[in-house]
Amino acid sequence: MNTKKIISIVSVVLISGLMIYGMILLKQIFSANTKFPEQEVYVYVPTDSKYEDVKKILSPYVENLERFELVASKRGYIENVIPGRFLLTKGMSSYDLVKTLRLNSPVKLAFNNQERIENLAGRVGSQIEADSLVLLNTFKDSVFLQENGFNEENILAMFIPNTYEIYWNTPAEKFRDKMIKEYRNFWNEERTAKAKAQGLTPVEATILASIVHKESVKKDERPRIAGVYLNRLKLEMPLQADPTVIFAMKKKANDFNQVIKRVFYNDLTMSHPYNTYMNIGLPPGPIAMPDITALEAVLNPEKNDFIYFCASVDRFGYHEFAATLPEHNVNAKKYSDWINNQGVKR
Known part of the structure; x- marks a missing residue:
């Protein structure tokens, strides 16, 4: 057998092997990789989470974490974790999962009929990442109150009951600042x-x-x-x-x-x-x-x-x-x- 034939056979074998590997890789990337029975679930990635934290959060919902990790590594997600609330749907592939974990889903935050500012802080804190005590202290910040014409007795008046679209990981101060804008919009x-x-x-x-x-x-x-x-x-x-x-x-x-x-x-x-x-x-x-x-x-x-x-x-x-x-x-x-x-x- 001459050298050209040997090279040709080796080339065919290599190409076939690469094609098979590529097909396996594509299957790993694009085949379903979820294990929850519901049609959709939300997962929450807290602020300052690392990739290892995300894996722990995803473990109840992802069938094969190694397949997910392969795509996460190739797509540069491991070094760029994004905090927030994310919607997973049944049958998502590893590629879909990584793509979704870059799309922070807003929360429809609602409140009404709260009797005190403490109740409001608890209500808001149950819907976003910020702790209710942090929210309460932010609402009662003396500098903020003075600058905006409120005091601790009447600060509840600043909050207009409604449903607001806001990101789950919105910090307490940003939430408060959004509410003062909503107050000013209402009091036209x-x-x-x-x-x-x-x-x-x-x-x-x-x-x-x-x-x-x-x-x-x-x-x-x-x-x-x-x-x-x-x-x-x-x-x-x-x-x-x-x-x-x-x-x-x-x-x-x-x-x-x-x-x-x-x-x-x-x-x-x-x-x-x-x-x-x-x-x-x-x-x-x-x-x-x-x-x-x-x-x-x-x-x-x-x-x-x-x-x-x-x-x-x-x-x-x-x-x-x-x-x-x-x-x-x-x-x-x-x-x-x-x-x-x-x-x-x-």
């Missing part, structure tokens, strides 16, 4: 002017809206309740809002888990900044996070002559309104008799 010239027409700043409007929110779950009734409270403010009479007394009781006891269904006369005489029976004007801060309908009710109140209202016994969830004290006393007695018959103690 039109809304600020409407608040001013009621004699209120945006923060004061939010505080009043928090009371309106707590007074009624009936959104169609909130503009009327807002009108009553604005009437009282103009007359410089106490707001006499039971929800503020309940908030004061919880705050004084440092127990916001207790459920208070009824306020008694002795509660109304409690000395506390949030007791609007004993203090004229608005309390120092919101007693909850008002939703948008409560805010809009304060900005667009019903024009009425009502000064008083109490819960209705005929229309559950609604209230009876009165322009005079004698009228109100009739409504109040009717409600008091009804609640006594229900046996509600506290």
Whole structure:
């Protein structure tokens, strides 16, 4: 056999071997490499994670980590780990997995009806990487508060309840900065002017809206309740809002888990900044996070002559309104008799 034939045979063997190796390699790269039964799962890669950390995170979801590692090495992922939340779908190949781990998926972060800034920090902390305590300290940062016209009592007013698209690994400060931008976007010239027409700043409007929110779950009734409270403010009479007394009781006891269904006369005489029976004007801060309908009710109140209202016994969830004290006393007695018959103690 001459040299040319030998070279030709060796070449064919090498090419065949390379083709077989290439086919095996392609199969390793592009064949399915997941082992979770669901159609999709999210994995979370914390900030400052190394490649070894990622392998541990992926181990419950990847069938063959060696095949994944081969692609990760070839694609330069090992030296360039990206933190965040990533969506894996069933049947992904190693190539798909590495590609996906470079595509940080945003979180739809939602919050509403939070009673205190501490509750809000916990709610946000359950949805993004930042710890709730870090978030709380960031919200209460004295420099930030002073620069933006807030204090620790009213900072909850900065947060507009909504659903926001944000990356899971967004740092606490960046999240806070996004919220102040959302606050400024919400309090545009039109809304600020409407608040001013009621004699209120945006923060004061939010505080009043928090009371309106707590007074009624009936959104169609909130503009009327807002009108009553604005009437009282103009007359410089106490707001006499039971929800503020309940908030004061919880705050004084440092127990916001207790459920208070009824306020008694002795509660109304409690000395506390949030007791609007004993203090004229608005309390120092919101007693909850008002939703948008409560805010809009304060900005667009019903024009009425009502000064008083109490819960209705005929229309559950609604209230009876009165322009005079004698009228109100009739409504109040009717409600008091009804609640006594229900046996509600506290």
